[in-house]
Amino acid sequence: MEETNKTDANAESKKMPEKPLEKMTAPELRELAKSFGVEGVHAMKKEELVPILKEAYGIKDETPGKKAVQAGGKAVTVREVKDRIAKLKKDKAAALEAGDRKMRNILRRRINRDKKRSRRAVHA
Structure with missing residues (x-):
């Protein structure tokens, strides 16, 4: 029973966020990245976090940086x-x-x- 709760919690963290990644703040993106096990997120900027998270969620990046x-x-x-x-x-x-x-x-x-x-x- 305890293992089921862990997998449910893990599945919850892998769901797509309600807001688009580009609209999220850097701290929110860091939390998401930590849930995926990305290391060094504290030193990353928003521009670096968004592509990593898009790759983790399997989203194709249609709009590269300006x-x-x-x-x-x-x-x-x-x-x-x-x-x-x-x-x-x-x-x-x-x-x-x-x-x-x-x-x-x-x-x-x-x-x-x-x-x-x-x-x-x-x-x-």
Whole structure:
């Protein structure tokens, strides 16, 4: 009788959640991932948890992450663009410290261009 209760509880945790995975918060997704035995969920972000859970539930991922098109035609994610913006901001601060106004202006323009790309990709 006790074993039946354990399997029922395990079956309950494997059911699809009522909300879509994309609408769930990161803590909710972490709880689901823990029920599947995924390790290291505390360090994962929502963007990393959703594909893992979709695979666990057997859901095909029809909509990959938002993509922004780079000048070279290569598609990159919004996260990659934002990471590049952060790096450019650091470089801009270093150029400002060094007194290199020309490089600072170049980096400022690159930052603005990447910000526009990320905003366009989010709203596309």
